[in-house]
Amino acid sequence: MNHLIISFISPDRPGLVDTLANIISQHQGNWQTSSLHYLSGYFSGVMEIAVASEQSEQLIDKLQSIPDFKCLVETANTKATETDANIILELTANDRTGIVQEISSVIHHQGGNLLKLVSSHDSAPHSGQTLFKAKATIAVAGNSVEKLVDALESLADDLMVDISH
Structure with missing residues (x-):
């Protein structure tokens, strides 16, 4: 098969x-x-x-x-094995040029592997400003999750990161 x-x-x-x-x-x-x-x-x-x-x-x-x-x-090589924990991050920030590059760079430098990224643009409810929203599935060593989230949150004051497993 x-x-x-x-x-x-x-x-x-x-x-x-x-x-x-x-x-x-x-x-x-x-x-x-x-x-x-x-x-x-x-x-x-x-x-x-x-x-x-x-x-x-x-x-x-x-x-x-x-x-x-x-x-x-x-x-595909169906014999690939998963060794890391998969986490799902929901990211919201004011939209700006380069935001995906910034996020992907942090994930890479923190030892994560981006498995899935779904992004969209929405208007902020009160200001109408354009928001970047993304849902990312990341494979990362279990002991690196907190460090990864901290590094993402330090990218910008307006970046919100919600995590689930």
Whole structure:
């Protein structure tokens, strides 16, 4: 069994997910995990598909033949092990250029591995100022969690960090 990691981008159009699901089903693939998003007229995503080794090449060929659909496919190493604790951080701050770089740099320098980042912009309720909001899943050694949170909070006075496990 192969686990294919597929990243894609396409101009948005109705039925695109149905097309993907049908192709995967036709090749006896199992849609495992995905993150799909509409972004400024485009539909993009990342998904993991489990498929029999003998079906992998045909599935990839069929995906790559979809008109105006760009995709990159990698076969995952499913033997990877997790040794760190996963924590979820919810971050809120006034939006500014470079905020993702600042946050990712702190995570890296504190020994963390950023596994997932979902970010958005919202208006602050009373001021209307643009807020940066993010939810980050991070693998980090259990004894480094407090140090990581402290380092993130020291980035700026307006950065709020909420943590869960």
